[in-house]
Amino acid sequence: MAHIPTSFFSMPSTLRAAVILTISCAGMVGSAGAEEPISGELSTVTVLATREATSTLDVPAAVSRIEGDVFQASAGVNLSEGLGAVPGLSVQNRGNYAQDLQLSIRGFGARSSFGARGIRLYADGIPATMPDGQGQYSHFDLTGADHLEVLRGPYSALYGNASGGVIAITTADAPAGPSAQTSAAVGSDGLKRYAVRVGEGDPASNWVIDAAHFKTDGYRAHSAAARSTGNAKWRLDLTPRSRLTLVANLLATPEVQDPLGLTAAQLSADPTQAGANAITYNTRKRVEQQQAGATLESTLSDTGRLFISAYAGHRHSTQFQAILKSVEALRTHPGGVIDLDRRYRGGEWRLQDRREVLSGPLSVTVGMTAEALDESRRGYLNFFGPLLGVEGALRRDESNRASNVDEYVQAQWQPSPRWQLSGGVRHTDLKIDSVSNLNAAAPTTLRFGATTPVAGLTFRVQPQLAAYASFGRGFETPTLNDLAYRSTNGAITGLNTDLRPARSNNAEVGLKWVGARLKATLAAFNIRNEDELAVKANSGGRSVLENIGPTRRRGAELSLNGSFSETLSGVLAYTAIDARTLADYRACASTPCTPVPVVAGSRLPAVPRHALYTALHWQPRSNLNVVAETVGRDGIYADDRNLAYAHGYWSSNLVAQWTQQWDHIRLTETARLDNVFDRAYVGSVIVNESNGRYYEPAAGRTALFMVTAAFR
Numbered sequence: 001m002a003h004i005p006t007s008f009f010s011m012p013s014t015l016r017a018a019v020i021l022t023i024s025c026a027g028m029v030g031s032a033g034a035e036e037p038i039s040g041e042l043s044t045v046t047v048l049a050t051r052e053a054t055s056t057l058d059v060p061a062a063v064s065r066i067e068g069d070v071f072q073a074s075a076g077v078n079l080s081e082g083l084g085a086v087p088g089l090s091v092q093n094r095g096n097y098a099q100d101l102q103l104s105i106r107g108f109g110a111r112s113s114f115g116a117r118g119i120r121l122y123a124d125g126i127p128a129t130m131p132d133g134q135g136q137y138s139h140f141d142l143t144g145a146d147h148l149e150v151l152r153g154p155y156s157a158l159y160g161n162a163s164g165g166v167i168a169i170t171t172a173d174a175p176a177g178p179s180a181q182t183s184a185a186v187g188s189d190g191l192k193r194y195a196v197r198v199g200e201g202d203p204a205s206n207w208v209i210d211a212a213h214f215k216t217d218g219y220r221a222h223s224a225a226a227r228s229t230g231n232a233k234w235r236l237d238l239t240p241r242s243r244l245t246l247v248a249n250l251l252a253t254p255e256v257q258d259p260l261g262l263t264a265a266q267l268s269a270d271p272t273q274a275g276a277n278a279i280t281y282n283t284r285k286r287v288e289q290q291q292a293g294a295t296l297e298s299t300l301s302d303t304g305r306l307f308i309s310a311y312a313g314h315r316h317s318t319q320f321q322a323i324l325k326s327v328e329a330l331r332t333h334p335g336g337v338i339d340l341d342r343r344y345r346g347g348e349w350r351l352q353d354r355r356e357v358l359s360g361p362l363s364v365t366v367g368m369t370a371e372a373l374d375e376s377r378r379g380y381l382n383f384f385g386p387l388l389g390v391e392g393a394l395r396r397d398e399s400n401r402a403s404n405v406d407e408y409v410q411a412q413w414q415p416s417p418r419w420q421l422s423g424g425v426r427h428t429d430l431k432i433d434s435v436s437n438l439n440a441a442a443p444t445t446l447r448f449g450a451t452t453p454v455a456g457l458t459f460r461v462q463p464q465l466a467a468y469a470s471f472g473r474g475f476e477t478p479t480l481n482d483l484a485y486r487s488t489n490g491a492i493t494g495l496n497t498d499l500r501p502a503r504s505n506n507a508e509v510g511l512k513w514v515g516a517r518l519k520a521t522l523a524a525f526n527i528r529n530e531d532e533l534a535v536k537a538n539s540g541g542r543s544v545l546e547n548i549g550p551t552r553r554r555g556a557e558l559s560l561n562g563s564f565s566e567t568l569s570g571v572l573a574y575t576a577i578d579a580r581t582l583a584d585y586r587a588c589a590s591t592p593c594t595p596v597p598v599v600a601g602s603r604l605p606a607v608p609r610h611a612l613y614t615a616l617h618w619q620p621r622s623n624l625n626v627v628a629e630t631v632g633r634d635g636i637y638a639d640d641r642n643l644a645y646a647h648g649y650w651s652s653n654l655v656a657q658w659t660q661q662w663d664h665i666r667l668t669e670t671a672r673l674d675n676v677f678d679r680a681y682v683g684s685v686i687v688n689e690s691n692g693r694y695y696e697p698a699a700g701r702t703a704l705f706m707v708t709a710a711f712r
Contacts, residue, residue: 213228306351428475456468496545558574602640623659667707
C-alpha cells in the first residue's frame, strides 16, 4: 500500500487524550458543519426521537442537527460534504458514484457495498428506505436543504427495521415573495455542476422547484459520472388548522462508470488506476428514479394532532459487473448484468395527544405504517459472442415482493420541571415473497417480525445541563439484495433463506450542555448484537451474507460547538468505538469458498476506532467567511480476519465565501480546497473482497469554485 504518514491515531493514548483536550479547550469550532445556533436558551426544534417540537436537552437520545448552509458551501453532491461534525456517524467517500458512500452509524451499515443498510433514511417525511431495509439517498436535495437531523442510539428502534440510526433531510421553503437562485460550479477532475431554484412564498402557500446537473471525469480511470436531479415541494394551508405538503423528485444517472477496488499492490503502484477487468468489461451503472409523496398535518383540538402521509415511486437500475466470461459459463450462474425494476409505495398515520396529567405534561403518539416493494430482478450475461461488457442472454428472472405493517406507540411525561420519562414500543411484521419466472421452482416466502421497546429518563441537573439514560431493542432483517445470492460463483441458486434477522440490545447514557457561548454533548453507548449480518464473500460486485453470531459495540461520542468572539467560532466532533465479534465463526477466503476461521475478538471491518473532526470558522466581515477543517480517521480492517488493513489519515480542507448584496440581488462566490496537503489514503474498503481488491483510494488535492446568484 502507499505510505501514509504517521497519524494522530498512532500516538500513545495519553498523548492522544492531551491533544483532544487541547483542541477541546482551544479549538471548538462552529459553522462549517455547525449544528443549531447557540443561544442562552436552547431553541425548540422537531427532533426524530419524539416526532414533535421538543428541546433537545429533554430528549434522552443523541441527536444532531446540521443546517443546510453547510452543504451550500460545497458542491452539494455527497452527504460526506456536510456530516463530518456528527459524532458516531462515519461517511467514507469511495470516489465511486456507481456504489455510493460507505455510510454507517456506530458501526451499523459498514458492511454495505452500495446504498445504505442498517440506517433509516427520510426526505421531507417520506421514507427513502424500503420495507426490506435497503436505503438510497442519491435523490437527497442537499443544496436545497433547510436542515438535516441524525438520530443515534436506542431511540432509532422506534423507526422499525434496520434502525441502527436515522438520517432525515428537510428541504427549505421558499422565502417570502417570488425568488430565484442559480449556481455554477467547476472543479478538479472535470467537475461541473449547474443548478437553478425558483419559488414563491406567502403565509398560506409556499412552493419551490429546483433542478441540478452534475458531471465529473473522476479521480480514477474509468470513474466518470453524470447525474441530473429535480425536486419540487408545495405547502398549502387548507384551513387555519391543517396543512398539506406535496413533494416530488426525479433522478437520472444515464451512465456511471465503476472503477472497482484495488489490491494492495495496485494501490501502491498507482491509486488512480481502475481495478482488474473494469475497462475490459466496461463496468458501469444506470439509475432512474421518480417519486412523489404527500403529507397532511391537522390540529384536531387543543390537545390533538393528526399526521397522514402517502408516497409512491419507481426506481430502475442496471449494473454491469466484471465477472469473467469463463465463470458465467456455469449453467446456473445468474449472469454479470443485474437489472432491477422496483415499484414501491406506502403510507403512515399517527395521532398525537398532549395534555396535563398529574401536574405534568404528557404527550402520547400512536401510529401505523404500511409499505410494499415489488421488484423485478433479472440477470443477463455480460457478453454477447466475442463482445464483452454488453447485455447478453437472460439467466435470471424473479418477481420479488417485500411488504410490512408496523404499529407503534410512544409517550413522554414530565412529572416535574427537572424530570422527564420517555418510552415507546414498535411492532414490525415483514413478509418477503419470491418466485422464479424461468423455472417451475416453488415460490419462496419468508416472514420476519419483532417487537422493539425503548425507554429513557432525562434529568435537568441545571437549566443548561441535562443528564440522560436510555435503553432499547432493535433488529435488522436481510434485504432483498442480501438474500439474492447463496454463492458468488452461482453454483447454488435461489434466495439465501438461511439468513436470520440481527437483534440488538442498545444502552446509552449522556450529558448535554447548552450555554450562551458553548453547546456540548457527551454520550457513551454499549450495544450487543445477536446474529450479526456480515459479508461471507464478496466477488465481482455481489455479496453473499451470513449470520456470524454475537458482536459488541461500545464507545463514546463528544461534540463541542462554541464561539470565542464575534468573529471566531468552531466545532469539534470525536468518536471512539470498539466493535468486535464475540464468537468464533468461519468466512470465505476465495471464490469458490475456502472456509477460514475467524477468532472471537476480531474487529468488525470498515469501522474506525477513532474519528476526529475540527473546524475553525472566521468571519472578519459580514460578507466574508473562512473555514478551516481537519478530518482524522483511524485505520480500518477490510476483512473479518483482520489481515487486510487501510491506514488512518489526516486530511485538511479550506473554504472561503464572499457575498455581495444589491437591493434584491445577492451574489456569493465560494472557493474550496479539499485535501490541502495532498494526502494519499484509502477512502473506503470493500469488505471481504474475495480477490483481495479491498481498497478504494480517495482523491488527492482538489479545488472547487462556485458562483451563486439569488434574487428575492
